[in-house]
Amino acid sequence: MDPAEFRHQAHALVDWMSTYLEQVERYPVLSRAAPGDVRRALPRQAPERGEPFEVIFADVERVLVPALTHWNHPGFFAYFASSASPPGILGEMLAAALNQQAMLWKTSPASTELEETTLGWLRHLLGLPEGFEGVIYDTASISTLHALAAARERAVPGVGESGLPSGTRLAIYASDHAHSSVDKALMVLGLGRAALRRIPADRHFQMQSEALAAAIDEDLAGGTRPMAVVATIGTTSTTSIDPIADIAAICEKRGVWLHVDAAYAGVAASLPELRPHFEGWERADSIVVNPHKWLFTPVDLSVLYCRQMPALLAAFSLVPEFLRTAEGDSGVRNLMDTGIQLGRRFRSLKLWMVLRTFGAEGVRAVLREHVRLAHLFAGWVDADPRFERIAPVPFSAVCFRARGAAGQSPLDVDELNERLMDAVNATGELFLSHTRLDGRFVIRLAIGHYRTEQRHVERAWALLQQTLEGLGLRA
Numbered sequence: 295m296d297p298a299e300f301r302h303q304a305h306a307l308v309d310w311m312s313t314y315l316e317q318v319e320r321y322p323v324l325s326r327a328a329p330g331d332v333r334r335a336l337p338r339q340a341p342e343r344g345e346p347f348e349v350i351f352a353d354v355e356r357v358l359v360p361a362l363t364h365w366n367h368p369g370f371f372a373y374f375a376s377s378a379s380p381p382g383i384l385g386e387m388l389a390a391a392l393n394q395q396a397m398l399w400k401t402s403p404a405s406t407e408l409e410e411t412t413l414g415w416l417r418h419l420l421g422l423p424e425g426f427e428g429v430i431y432d433t434a435s436i437s438t439l440h441a442l443a444a445a446r447e448r449a450v451p452g453v454g455e456s457g458l459p460s461g462t463r464l465a466i467y468a469s470d471h472a473h474s475s476v477d478k479a480l481m482v483l484g485l486g487r488a489a490l491r492r493i494p495a496d497r498h499f500q501m502q503s504e505a506l507a508a509a510i511d512e513d514l515a516g517g518t519r520p521m522a523v524v525a526t527i528g529t530t531s532t533t534s535i536d537p538i539a540d541i542a543a544i545c546e547k548r549g550v551w552l553h554v555d556a557a558y559a560g561v562a563a564s565l566p567e568l569r570p571h572f573e574g575w576e577r578a579d580s581i582v583v584n585p586h587k588w589l590f591t592p593v594d595l596s597v598l599y600c601r602q603m604p605a606l607l608a609a610f611s612l613v614p615e616f617l618r619t620a621e622g623d624s625g626v627r628n629l630m631d632t633g634i635q636l637g638r639r640f641r642s643l644k645l646w647m648v649l650r651t652f653g654a655e656g657v658r659a660v661l662r663e664h665v666r667l668a669h670l671f672a673g674w675v676d677a678d679p680r681f682e683r684i685a686p687v688p689f690s691a692v693c694f695r696a697r698g699a700a701g702q703s704p705l706d707v708d709e710l711n712e713r714l715m716d717a718v719n720a721t722g723e724l725f726l727s728h729t730r731l732d733g734r735f736v737i738r739l740a741i742g743h744y745r746t747e748q749r750h751v752e753r754a755w756a757l758l759q760q761t762l763e764g765l766g767l768r769a
Contacts, residue, residue, distance in 0.1 A: 322722025375742035385644030528559025539574030
């Protein structure tokens, strides 16, 4: 592809992308593809001779687009949304063209220093003190893995070199509602899921700090070393908030690393009215925030803030001779020292463009609207006797379910709610997800896409009501 052809195809592709974003509501949110559809539609081997880009892109439209679940759709209410805003998309495109590999400062001074600058902006927006240094990874799972690796290094200095001494027992503590990435991190770190202590939650789905303190003290008395506590602001199922200030005090008293998972809700700290939900998080040793969830940045971009950067560097820094540089002694950061990956994409570029385009004021306006819409929807649920809300709504997600008819068994009510959710999703107008709380099937509506308007939330509520009536439950 010569420069002229590249320019022609790039212009055509940007036109297509613009139309796609403008008209995304014409697509069903949830893909209707059957397993194997994409595989069957494509050859089993790469072509022997190169093909024109028009032919390739025709297959994108014919084969791939029908098999997409449209995370860019304003009716995407499942899981936590990921918004690919225009400035973020442009930043991703430019990063691909510039093709930086920022393993060392000298292999990309721009990428290295823009990451530091952009994460400083974000830290200020969230109200975190300067003692937190930021690093960009791909997802919160990887951010949490690195945080726990640093915690392990602090608990057992030199573990990366020598391994765990024989007989060493470490424990990690998290709520019943902590993300499964904590379990996976322990699997990767060689501690095993058996090292995880699940701390019970209260009726608001928040970690019980008294139970946490008791569990840590019991382990200390029994010869097990408490390594870290993972507390959450905005759990995946309910967006509940663990009592961070109380947990921080427990950790400080016992010398235990505190990692705060704020992957979804962290950006809400930019709203002064929601800042009380984050009380105490500045006392954490590490915090994860995902701009690719609620900050309009295309996947993938996760930020780990750490107050114990020497522990993180001790856990991962390994410099072979061919990567030694004179700059290594001059105070610059080589991003390869901050994690498993040697290669480092220019991820900060898209976040920098998003922050500059929206501005702090624009970010706050969108987040406030999402929170307002969630409370509006929760009010409708509360006012309809056929439905019940199952959890508080501190941010922008609502957990609810249909009550079912009088006399229905719990299993029948669960089946009703699953049928309700599936039927609404089958309309193609929106996509809801579910969880289980206290053993019950619960529907989740999570608002987080920057294009979502009140009309989309109103339509979701109307569809839920109409579908429930179609299943035999009328107002």
